[in-house]
Amino acid sequence: KAGVTQTPRYLIKTRGQQVTLSCSPISGHRSVSWYQQTPGQGLQFLFEYFSETQRNKGNFPGRFSGRQFSNSRSEMNVSTLELGDSALYLCASSLVAGRETQYFGPGTRLLVL
Amino acid sequence: GENVEQHPSTLSVQEGDSAVIKCTYSDSASNYFPWYKQELGKRPQLIIDIRSNVGEKKDQRIAVTLNKTAKHFSLHITETQPEDSAVYFCAASRAPGGGADGLTFGKGTHLIIQP
Numbered sequence: 001k002a003g004v005t006q007t008p009r010y011l012i013k014t015r016g017q018q019v020t021l022s023c024s025p026i027s028g029h030r031s032v033s034w035y036q037q038t039p040g041q042g043l044q045f046l047f048e049y050f051s052e053t054q055r056n057k058g059n060f061p062g063r064f065s066g067r068q069f070s071n072s073r074s075e076m077n078v079s080t081l082e083l084g085d086s087a088l089y090l091c092a093s094s095l096v097a098g099r100e101t102q103y104f105g106p107g108t109r110l111l112v113l
Numbered sequence: 114g115e116n117v118e119q120h121p122s123t124l125s126v127q128e129g130d131s132a133v134i135k136c137t138y139s140d141s142a143s144n145y146f147p148w149y150k151q152e153l154g155k156r157p158q159l160i161i162d163i164r165s166n167v168g169e170k171k172d173q174r175i176a177v178t179l180n181k182t183a184k185h186f187s188l189h190i191t192e193t194q195p196e197d198s199a200v201y202f203c204a205a206s207r208a209p210g211g212g213a214d215g216l217t218f219g220k221g222t223h224l225i226i227q228p
Contacts, residue, residue, distance in 0.1 A: 004156075007190060032164065043157070043202060045215030059114075090156065092216075101147065101166055104156040 002027065004105035012111045018079040021108045025072050025093030030056075032074040033102060034066060037088040046089075049074050050096070080111075084103050086112045115140040117205050119219025127227050134195055134222045136203035137185040143205040146179060146186045149215070152199045160201075161188070190224075198226045 006023045013019050023033050034046040045058035049068035066076040072093075079086055090111050092102035116139040126132045126219050138146075144165035149157035161178045161184065163170045174193075179186040190197055200223050204216040 014143045035215070042220045043204075043216075043218040045217070060214060101159060101162060103159065104149075112167055 004091060006089075006091055006105040006108050008108060009106065010109050010111075012113065013081050014113050015081055015083060017081050018076045018077060019081060019110060020075055021089055021091075021110075023074045023076075023091035023093075023105055025074070025091075026103060029093035029095050029103075030072050031094045031096055032068060032072065032075070033092045033094075034076050035090045035092065036060070037090055037107070038086075043090070046076065081112045083112050086110060096099055115143055115205055115217040117139075117203060117217050117219045119222055121222060122143050122220065123223045123225070125225040125227055126193055128193055128195060130193055132188075132190045132197070132224055134188045134201055134203070134224070135185060136187070136205075136219050137183075138205040138217075140205070140207070141181075141184065141193065142207050145206050146177070147204050148177060148188050149202045149204065149218075150199045150220075151202065157202060193224075193226050195226050195228065198224060200224070 007022045032052045033048040035043050037043045039064050048056045052068045063079045068074045088107045090104050090107045092104045094102045114185045119136045147162035148160050150160045151157040161172050161175050161177050163179050176189040200221045202221045203219040206216045
């Protein structure tokens with residue numbers, strides 16, 4: 001099976017802009033979670049989607065949002081970008097929510113200038 | 114919410130020796146503890162996981178132990194090899210898929226295998 005894929009892999013934006021990142025889960029997986037990875041804060045949970053519904057949300061401001069489509073693909077959006085949003089954004093998929101192991105994608109590296 | 118502490122932040126061992134990384138967690142309801150290995154520029158990859166109804170799990174040179182009473186779990190790597198060099202993350206959650214707060218990760222341990 002193909003693994004989790006994320007697009008784009010690299011992105012450069014300026015402060016104030018918005019960005020949309022995409023994640024395609026492993027075929028058959030219906031749950032997608034998003035994480036932010038930075039050197040200072042490590043890996044932090046953003047949100048989880050299952051069956052097109054947000055199940056859980058981490059402690060991030062409302063500028064961070066996401067959605068999931070009927071084919072389980074997920075997107076996350078960050079509006080009004082700040083310098084501190086520069087990070088590696090990872091998505092992880094699992095078969096169902098709350099019961100199965102998560103497998104990570106390669107990440108999207110976002111640089112905000 | 115859950116808080117996971119991981120030690121040490123850097124660990125250097127001679128090739129062939131054993132390496133031990135320790136994590137503690139705060140939420141007594143956590144029942145799923147995975148370990149991920151992340152090589153430079155690559156995605157985190159699950160190397161082993163343990164659920165709270167098991168005290169120890171082994172997979173070749175890797176083992177994880179869990180002490181629910183003390184709320185700590187450890188990763189043991191024996192006969193270390195150069196390809197074991199990476200950053201290792203422990204995590205905890207109330208369910209394998211993440212539970213209410215997703216996976217809560219430790220800050221990571223940079224394991225360096227000296228030739």
